[in-house]
Amino acid sequence: MNPRPASVSARPVDEYRGDIEQLLRPLAARSxxxxxxxxxxxxxxxxxxxxxxxxPVFRNSAMDGYAVRAESVAVAPVTLPLAGVVAAGNAGQNPLPPGAAIKVMTGAPIPPGADCVIPVEDVRAGEDAITVERGRSAGEFVREAGxxxxxxxxxxxxxxxxxxxxxxxxxxxxxxxxxxxRPVRAAVITTGDELVPAGSTLHPGQIYNSNGIALAAALGANGVEVVSVAHSTDEPSQFRKLLDAATGAADVVFTSGGVSKGDFEVVKDVLEPLGGRFGSVAMQPGGPQGLTVVDGVPVLSFPGNPVSTMVSFEVFARPILRALAGLPPVDGYRLPLRDEVARSPQGKRQFLRGKLIRAADGDPPTPEAVEVVSGPGSHLVAGMAWADVLIDVPAEATSLPAGAAVRVWSL
Amino acid sequence: MNPRPASVSARPVDEYRGDIEQLLRPLAARSxxxxxxxxxxxxxxxxxxxxxxxxPVFRNSAMDGYAVRAESVAVAPVTLPLAGVVAAGNAGQNPLPPGAAIKVMTGAPIPPGADCVIPVEDVRAGEDAITVERGRSAGEFVREAGxxxxxxxxxxxxxxxxxxxxxxxxxxxxxxxxxxxRPVRAAVITTGDELVPAGSTLHPGQIYNSNGIALAAALGANGVEVVSVAHSTDEPSQFRKLLDAATGAADVVFTSGGVSKGDFEVVKDVLEPLGGRFGSVAMQPGGPQGLTVVDGVPVLSFPGNPVSTMVSFEVFARPILRALAGLPPVDGYRLPLRDEVARSPQGKRQFLRGKLIRAADGDPPTPEAVEVVSGPGSHLVAGMAWADVLIDVPAEATSLPAGAAVRVWSL
CATH class of the missing domain: 3.90.105.10 (Molybdopterin biosynthesis moea protein, domain 2)
Structure with a gap:
């Protein structure tokens, strides 16, 4: 594929993501x-x-041992009479007689009057008495309440x-x-006459619909509840019907396909008259994008190539959805490229599929470089399965040498 | 709590983890x-x-545009008659007449005879013909099958x-x-007369049972299916009954409590006669540990202090369980300590609860240091909620200065 200049109206990625985040942020206030x-x-x-x-709810012993008063063992060695046992779970309210010891288990209440615990392994224990070899400080092995x-x-x-x-x-x-x-609720509508469900026989010109399944998986993996996944042909009335069902049930709707410059752009054709803004974002893949609010519900319209759909999700939706779900931010790194990137489109951020290279002997093993996997084409969906990151090639770069530091984002 | 020397028989953490991993590794061969x-x-x-x-299943167009033969536009500008339209989903089996163009949508089959696609935005299109301004190469914007x-x-x-x-x-x-x-299946048995379930009224000496709920959550978060969570009093016959049910239903059993040096160590008392090895591992918290195979099922016996239970899980079980579930390894870092660690027990690896400090202006924000949160005590379970990592203080260290590099492991 040849590098092509971005159209003059193409919007910067961060600016468009900002618009989306502004629309989705109110979903933080959910029931x-x-x-x-x-x-x-x-x-x-x-x-x-x-x-x-x-x-702790009550003052208790940090060890299996003997509760004493520290002053009773100030002069050591010393032998103290044994005045009872407190198991964990006992009420343990019998006070410690002066100059005595009470055996206590880990977690058992400290008898009133005791101020330290001598671990069982530090004591010579007889039937009725214990011998202690050295002095102790008040508070040792005692967990105070609160x-x-x-x-x-x-x-x-x-x-x-x-x-x-x-x-x-x-x-x-x-x-x-x-x-x-409650989780954010999303609905997915895929479009395109050429798409058929898994398990069907493919007729000439047809392909399997992966976008619905893939978007549902991506949403589910990022804390979103998927309330419906539907497919529309390129017939506007069918899309409109599915759209109304989706906006009635979900907090946010994702569509794939039908946003570009062809003759049968059902998503754009239906949503533009409803106030949708459709146009180019300065990125590859995923350039054609649409954003509409229908009955108060944000509708994000991604292009239909499978990799374009997934990259659009990663770039525009995943960060805010993770924030809304309380998930940690997407992991990012700055790493050297293993190989050169020979060409990148002028004026567009390119998101290449990449794989982290980890130090073989690292402990912990940390990523030390990134390699490009699969090609830049937006149809290379099987190749994307071998990637674990997106490599973020800056808009101004038309090529990058091996070793150049790039930002990468975990998939 | 005072630093105390490890007992001479205490086993190194990595060695004990190795024993556990050897017992659990056969679970990789599941149905x-x-x-x-x-x-x-x-x-x-x-x-x-x-x-x-x-x-791709078939040769198709990467763009909305016009399928032509590159040789037809070798001398440009040139006007080509329009011989039809192929939408995505069409069979598209009509061949391209020599010297003509056929309009194709993204993903539509390339008509037989065409060898490149000219994007719609690069063409002046009339009703019945298109005008092309410059030559094209064979293969441009064509996605070949396979x-x-x-x-x-x-x-x-x-x-x-x-x-x-x-x-x-x-x-x-x-x-x-x-x-x-199928996922690895685990059963959890907590022990201790002092433990009562959430929602009960606490009587003197009692505490709420958090270990069952916490271990189940930790297992679930690491790809394990929890088949049962049961609680046993310190009565051996009850523990034995729950143990038999657990080993009958699960691939691995986790117990908490009853492994130490007290008078009522139900887990050790029941499992040692079945061949269980109980003893000290050179770590804090989590020193007392037991490992038994009952009817072919590994039984990991963790100490009962809530933090000891959770740290035991993190150190001994989580890495191998994640590997068995195909999850990525636990994230690890090597980071400087923000503050000194004033004391650490000689001869024991200490796992302190810590929190990553991320660069305020980093993009991506990367951890740049770690601070200790909560204290070293094995009962500080509420404090552990504020941690996001374990700080791994080496066995030989008795203190560490601020700025010392330490290994940390994500919780």
Missing amino acids: ADTVPVPQALGRQLAEDVRSPLDL TDVRTGDLLAHAGTRLEPRHIAALAAVGLPSVSVF | ADTVPVPQALGRQLAEDVRSPLDL TDVRTGDLLAHAGTRLEPRHIAALAAVGLPSVSVF
């Missing part, structure tokens, strides 16, 4: 569901969560996506359920 | 399920997948965890379903 903590993994807190109790968190302290901010460590904290303070945002 | 491609996101291919067809993938070419290796880009490729070649490994 909340109450879900049991064990089912809340990966959900996003709708409100700050504060601890309903002190943790030293992890106090009643009313913040456990996690609103907006936190709940990872196992948050689930552990919520469970430890005994919260049975939490309030989480 | 397979056939699942529809749209439901296969995140599943792991059980076999190599090869393309059942060429992609240039993405050929019939029989590998699309993805066995073991690949299916990301959206793989789903896109599988869909593009029309595969309706794929063979994927």
Whole structure:
């Protein structure tokens, strides 16, 4: 494919992404569901969560050992009479007699009157007494109540996506359920008379529809609930019907195909009269783009070549959708190119498919370079499966030498 | 808590992890399920997948434009009669008359006889003819059949965890379903008379059971199917009954608590007679560990302090479970400490909870340092929610200055 100049009206990638993000950002204010903590993994807190109790709930032992008063062992060696045992789970409210020891298990309450714990392995224990070889400081191996968190302290901010460590904290303070945002809901409409579903026999001129399945997978992998995936022929009335169903059910609608300069551009033909802005963004692949608000619902119209669709999703939708879901930002790196990029279109950011090269002996293994995989063509969807990053070739570059530092974005 | 020397028998972390990995590695050979491609996101291919067809399936146009023979426009400007239109989805089998042009849409078949496509924006088009201003090369804007993938070419290796880009490729070649490994199945048994479920009223000496919920979340987040989460009192017969149910249903069993040096160590008491090896690993938290094979099923016994349980999972189980699920390795970094670590136990690797500090103006924002959050205590489970990494303090270090480079592992 030849490099071609961007049209004079082509918009910069970042500016167009800014428009999309502005339309999607209000989706941060979604309604909340109450879900049991064990089912809340990966959900996003709708409100700050504060601890309903002190943790530790009570003063307890950090070790299996013997609760004593430090002053009882100030002169050592010394033998102390054994005045009982407190297992974890015991109420442990019998006070420590002066000059005695009480055996305590890890997590068991410290008997009133004791101020330190001597680990079991540091003691010679007899039937009724223990011998201690050296002095101890008050507080040793004692966990004071409230030293992890106090009643009313913040456990996690609103907006936190709940990872196992948050689930552990919520469970430890005994919260049975939490309030989480419902996920962003998306609908997908693919278009094109040439597309047929997997499992069909291909007739001449037909290809399998991958965009619906691929966009649904990409949305699902980025915290979005896909409420419908539909396919429209190039007949405007059919597209319009599917569009109305989609905007009725979803917070955001994604379409693929029908946005370019052909004679049968069903998406553009239907959405432009509804106020849609269609035009070129200065990137390759994924140049032709459309953005419309239909009944208050943003409709993002991506071009139909499979790689164009996926790259459009990565560049324009994935960062904001991840932010809305409380997911960490897309990983980015700045790495040297292993090989030259011989040609890149003047005035367009090119997103090449690339693969990270990791240090063979690194520990941890960190990416040290990136290689281009597959070609630049927007139809090379099988080749894209071998990539793990997009290589972001700047708009002004028409070529890049081997070793040039480039930005890359994890797929 | 005071630094304490490791017991002479304490095993190095990497050696113990090696034992666990050797026991779990055979789980790579699991049975397979056939699942529809749209439901296969995140599943792991059980076999190599090869393309059942060429992609592109047929020679097609990369642009909306006009299919011509390059030789017809060798002398330009030139006007060519328009001999028809091929939309995407048309069979497009009418040959191009010599010296003529046929309008083609992106993805439409190239008419027999044509060898290049002139984009619509480069042509002056009339009703019945087009005018072309400059010569073209054969092959321009033509996608030849099979240039993405050929019939029989590998699309993805066995073991690949299916990301959206793989789903896109599988869909593009029309595969309706794929063979994927069933996930590793795990059972969790927590122990301890002091533990009560969320929502209960705490009586003196009791705490909420977080380990079951937290381990289930950690397993789920790392590609493991959790088949059961049960809780046992310190009564051996109850633990044994739950153990038998767990080993009957799961590929691997995780227990928490009951492994240390107290008087009521139900896990050790039941498993040691079954051949379990219980002892100290040279780490903090998480020192006391047990490993048993019961009826062919590995049983990993972690200590019961909530942070000890979670750190044990991170250090011993997560790397191999991710590998078994086809997930990428745990992210690791080598970063400078923001503050000193004043004390670390001689002879034990200490895993402190830490938080990455990212460059404020980085693009992409990369971690540039790490700070310790919460304390070293194994009970500080609420504090761990604020961490995003474990800081790996080497066994030989008894302190580290601010700025020292440390390895950190993403939680």
